Amino acid sequence: DAKTTQPPSMDCAEGRAANLPCNHSTISGNEYVYWYRQIHSQGPQYIIHGLKNNETNEMASLIITEDRKSSTLILPHATLRDTAVYYCALDSNSGYALNFGKGTSLLVTP
Amino acid sequence: NAGVMQNPRHLVRRRGQEARLRCSPMKGHSHVYWYRQLPEEGLKFMVYLQKENIIDESGMPKERFSAEFPKEGPSILRIQQVVRGDSAAYFCASSPADRVYEQYFGPGTRLTVT
Numbered sequence: 001d002a003k004t005t006q007p008p009s010m011d012c013a014e015g016r017a018a019n020l021p022c023n024h025s026t027i028s029g030n031e032y033v034y035w036y037r038q039i040h041s042q043g044p045q046y047i048i049h050g051l052k053n054n055e056t057n058e059m060a061s062l063i064i065t066e067d068r069k070s071s072t073l074i075l076p077h078a079t080l081r082d083t084a085v086y087y088c089a090l091d092s093n094s095g096y097a098l099n100f101g102k103g104t105s106l107l108v109t110p
Numbered sequence: 111n112a113g114v115m116q117n118p119r120h121l122v123r124r125r126g127q128e129a130r131l132r133c134s135p136m137k138g139h140s141h142v143y144w145y146r147q148l149p150e151e152g153l154k155f156m157v158y159l160q161k162e163n164i165i166d167e168s169g170m171p172k173e174r175f176s177a178e179f180p181k182e183g184p185s186i187l188r189i190q191q192v193v194r195g196d197s198a199a200y201f202c203a204s205s206p207a208d209r210v211y212e213q214y215f216g217p218g219t220r221l222t223v224t
Contacts, residue, residue, distance in 0.1 A: 004152075032211065043114070043201050043215030044153065087152055096143065096210040097166060100152030 004088045004101035011107050012082075018075040020104050022088030025069040030093045033064060035073045036100070037084040044087060044100075047073065078108045112137065114204050114216035115184075122222045129189040129196070131219045135204030142185045143213060144177055147199040159185060192223045 005023040012018040024033065032051050036044035048055055048062045050071075055062045061074040075082055085103040092099060115134040123129050135142050141160055145153040158166040159179035170177065174192075179185040189196055199220050203213035 043217050097155040099154055102152050
């Protein structure tokens with residue numbers, strides 16, 4: 001299965017954009033890229049997913065490079081409540097069997 | 111609309127005992143998924159079930175682990191003869207039938223094997 005690599009931690013000032021990178025250089029043709037976040041002691045929360053086109057919803061934007069080997073999750077105006085661990089995941093071409101990386105711990109500071 | 115419910119939230123078992131973890135999906139969801147999160151690792155897919163059917167168990171260890179989702183009642187993940195390496199957080203997720211990518215996760219069960 002393709003793996004994902006993320007920086008272990010990042011800081012972001014409140015109100016600024018948070019850009020969280022993910023490397024998935026061994027991704028295969030039909031694997032989707034998913035982003036979830038996990039606040040301490042809770043289950044992961046779905047944010048966004050995509051295949052090759054950039055995607056945007058009310059929570060975030062997802063930018064996938066043309067070669068699909070990396071992606072970036074963008075939180076346009078980070079708030080203190082966005083402090084969480086953010087996971088990039090792939091679905092093994094199944095559409096449902098998600099395998100998460102180790103995640104990036106994002107700290108949003110006042 | 112209640113979210114995905116899991117119980118117990120914390121479970122302590124001695125080596126060799128059985129662990130039974132329960133998951134009630136969101137109302138209207140007929141698809142259930144189990145994931146395991148080892149310490150300092152991301153979640154890994156274990157099994158995908160619909161009512162009375164195992165759809166994909168490719169992520170389940172071949173021995174000691176089993177899962178079911180009966181017609182009535184919660185989904186159960188059962189671990190027989192637990193070992194220390196089974197200590198982990200076990201998460202259940204559910205999805206609507208037509209959007210299996212949109213998984214809603216429960217709060218998890220943290221299993222500790224002593």
